[in-house]
Amino acid sequence: MIGDNDQPLVLIVDDDEAMRRSMAFLFSSIGLETNIFASAAELLQALPEPEHCRPGALVLDVRMPGMSGLELQRHLRDRDCPLPILIVTGHGDVPMAVEALKAGAFDFIEKPFKEQLLLDAVAAAIRLSRENLLRGARRRSVEERLARLGRRERDVLDGILAGKPNKVTAYELDLSIKTIEAYRASVMTKMEAGSLAELALMVSSVIDG
C-alpha cells in the first residue's frame, strides 16, 4: 500500500549515535526526512507502520552488534515495498561488498566517504524506490481491475489478448457475436483501457511481473 505521504524518507541504522545523528543532520540539510535506528531489531519493529512504505532509502552500517546489516537486508528483501539499501561501513572489504550486492544491496559505500557520494547514492536510491513503488502501485491497480471481471469477461479478455477475432471467440465460447461484443465493451470499461494496445500493455505488465 502506498502511504498518503509521497515525500521520501531515509532510514538510518547505525549503532553509533553520533554517526546516525550527524547523517540525519546532513540529510535534513538537503531537505530529506529521516528516521534513525540504533539496531536492526529496532528497525524491524518500526517497519510494519504503513508510513514507512514511502519512497526512500535505507542507510545501513554492516558491522553492527546484534543482527548484522546483511541479515537485516535478507529480512527486508521479501517486504511489500522494498527499500533500496545503501551499505555503509568503516570495515569495507571486498567479500562483504560482494555479498551485500549479491543479496540485493543498491550500493556499497566505504567510510570515510565524501558526503557528496553518499548524498548522490541516496538520491539515486530514492529515485529507484519511487519507480518501484509506482510500478507496484500500477500492478496492484491492474490486478484490482482484473479481479472485477466476470468469468465470461475473463474468457473474452483471453481471446482479445490471443488476437482472436470476435467470431472465433464466439464460436469457442458457444456465444453469439453480439454477446461477445457486449462483453468486450464491458472489459474495456472495467479495465479502464482507452485502447486495445493500452489493455495489452496493462495486462502484460502484471503477467510478466
Next chain:
Amino acid sequence: MIRSLCAFVLLALVFAQAAEARDVTIAVLAFQGSERAVKDFEPTVAHLERTLPEHHFIVLPLDLAGIATAVEAKSIDFVITNPGEYVDLEYRFGATRLATLESRDHAVPTDTVGSTVVVPNRPGHAETFRDLAGLRLAVVATDAFGGWQVVSREMDEAGIATSKLAGVVETGFPMENVLAAIRSGQADAGVLRTCLLEDEIADGRVMADEFAVVAERAASDFPCRSSSRLYPDWPFARLAGTSPDLAKAVTASLLTMIPVEGRAWTAPQDYTSVHALFRQLRIGPYEYLARSTLMGFVRANWHWFLAAGLGLVWWIIHVARVETLVRRRTTELTREIQEREKAEQAARLHREERDQFSRLGILGEMASNIAHELNQPLAAITNYAEGITRLIDAGRTDPDILRDGARGIAGQAERAGVIIRRIRSFVRRRELRRENLDINEVVREALVLFEGPARRNDVPLHVHLAAGMPPLSADRIEIEQVLLNLLQNAVDAMSDPVARGRGIGVSTVRSGRTVEVAIRDHGTGLSPEVEAHLFDTFFTTKPQGLGLGLPICRTIVESHGGRLWATNEASGGITMRFTLPLPPEESR
C-alpha cells in the same frame, strides 16, 4: 455279664503272659557292624538268660542315632554303648550305669582305657605330641575310642592340630595292625589302646625296646604305659523306665559272670571324664549336641542375631557406600585439579601472549581498531560540517538548526580527543622506571620477542653488538618498545621479497659519552616529503597506520636524554638511529 467276664479273662491272660516270659531288650552299639556286636555280647546274654530264666533277653544292635531314638521311644530296657554315648544318655534320658566292661584278655586286666602312642625306638624319636607334626600316624579307626579319640583330645590340649600330621593311616581291627603298619613303613607312629603294648611284649611278639612311648604319663596305680589320661570302659546301663527289680537282678548277674573271651563286668566307673572328652572334641554324641545347642542358642536369641545381621549388612553397605563416594569424589577432585591446572596454564599462556602482544604490537596491531574508533567522530564531524555548509548555501540559516550542527561538531571533536588521550595513556601507562641496563642485553631481549614476526616475514636479522658496553640508566620496557617499533617499521618498509631477503641490520656502538643503536632496513628509503614529516603525529605511510609510533619513540628517547633520527642509505633503505647517554660517573 458274659461280656464283662470275657474282658476279665482276656485281661488276666495278658498279665500272666507278661509276668511269665517278658522280653528284655538290650541295645548294643554296633560300632563294628551288627554281627560283631551280637557276637561280642553273646556270652553276656547267655549268662543273663541262664541266671535269670524267667526273662528272655534280646540283643538289638543299633548305631548311635538308633540307640538315642530307641531310648526316647522307651522301646528298650538296657543299653551297652561306648562311654561317650552313655554320658549323653545319662544326661538326657536318665540312664544309669550298672556295670563297666572289664577286659581280661590282656596280660593286665583293667576296667579303664587310655591310649598309647608308639614310635620306633630310634635316636631322636618323637617325644611329645608336638613332635608328631609331619609324621604319618597309624590308627585302628578314626571313630575308635581308645584307638583315636582319646589321643585326639590329648593332641588338642597339647596344641597340635591333627591336620599337622602328614597323614592318618587307618589299619582296621585287630589293633595289632597298627604295629604292623609302623614296621612296614606305612606309618611313622601308631596309636594303641593302653596295655596292648604290654600284652604284645608279654607274648613275645614285640621286643621290649622296639617301640618308644610318646608323651608318656606317670600313673602310679595303672599298670600300663599311657600317653593319655584314662577313661572308663563301656558301661552296661539301665534306662529310666526299667523296673528296679529287673535292674537289680541283672546287675547281680553281670557281676557274677565269669569272663568269656576276655570280657567280664565289674563295678561301674565314673564317666564324667568321658563327658569332658567328647565335649572338648565335639565328636560322637556331642557332634549333634553341639550343633543342636548352637541352633538352640540361635533360636533363643534370634532377635539378637537378626539385629547383629542387620547391623553387619548396614555396616557393609555403609562401608561400600563410603568407599564409592570417596572414590567418586577422588576422581572428581583429580579431574577438577587437572581442569584448574589446564585453565591456569591457558590463562598464563594468554597473559604471556598478551604481554608480548602489547609490547610487540603496541600500536601497529591495534591500529585497525583505533582507526575505526577515530573514524567515527571524524566522519560525524564531516557530516555536520557538510550539512551546515549546505544549509547556508541554500539560505536556510535557521539558527537552531545551525547550532545543532555546530554542537554536533564540538561533541565529536571532544570524543576524538578522548580517544587520542586514551591511546596516549595506553602507550605511556606507567611511571618511568630507570635501572642500570646493559644496552646489548635489552637489544637481545627485544630480538627474542621479535623472532616470531621476523620469521613469519622471512626477514633475516643481522646483529652486531659492540663488546664492553658500560651500563646505562634507562627504563627497560620503554627502550624495548622503541626497539620493537623500529624493528616493525623496518619489516613494514620492505614489501618486496628480495628486499626482505636482505634482512634487517641491528647494531650497537659506543660513541663518546653515548651509546648508539642502529636499525637498518633495505626498503625503498624516504622520499623528501616523507622525511620531512616522519616524526609528525598522525603522519603515516601505512594503510592501517596511525602515525603515532615514531612520535612516541622519539618522545621516549628524548625523555631519556637521547636522540632519534633517520638516515637514507646510499645502497637503499634507511637506518633509524637512537642514542642514549651514559651516566657521568661511567664516562669518567
